Amino acid sequence: MGKIFAIGDIHGCLGMLTSLFNKLPIDQKDDLIVFLGDYIDRGTDSKGVIDFILRLREAGFRMVCLAGNHEVMFKNYLSHKNEALFLLNGGCETLAGYPGTGWADKRKSIPAAHREFINSLVYYHETEDYIFVHAGLRDGIPLARQSEDDLVWIRTEFYLSQYDFGKDVIFGHTPFDQPFVRFRRIGIDTGAVYGNKLTCLVLPEMVYYQV
DSSP states (O other), X not given: OOOEEEEOOOTTOHHHHHHHHHHOOOOTTTOEEEEOSOOSSSSSOHHHHHHHHHXXXXXXXXXXXXXXXXXXXXXXXXXXXXXXXXXXXXXXXXXXXXXXXXXXXXXXXXXXXXXXXXXXXXSEEEOSSEEEESSOOOTTOOGGGXXXXXXXXXXXXXXXXXXXXXXXXXXXXXXXXXXXXXXXXXXXXXXXXXXSOOXXXXXXXXXXXXX
């Protein structure tokens, strides 16, 4: 088994993602990259972030890409559901990266590969030692029975709880100034889009890379 490189919320910060990735000592054959979701919205190049991840996949990197709440909102928007919610939460910045002169034109211009990427995202990833999830878990509920809403939206009920899920839970979604490490929970959304840092956690060494 190789190492696991878990990367926190990117939010359209392509320059930071590129700089961070160039620092990571990834063995393309053995190591696994786990993206914790929220690739898009609020930042300046959400389209570029998706393109970057798709290029990694095409190059043969082993990856797991989780869904974040912003990808769920984007997926709903593409299906003409809760459109205002997406646009008010950074969706306008995301759509600005696609061709078209209005929201309807831009929606039509989303490439098939980007739609397929959004639809392919999974809600959690579990290994022998870790659970990876975008937002967190609800106490006392088996992993397979957790609701999709909690997996991408939950906050304090998860990270302030002392409930033991039997494994360390690696999560994003809630921005902290520094990685949050408490109660077998490790939060690595360090607010890249808010002028702070983009974080990668390398497991099992518990080494952090940041830009």
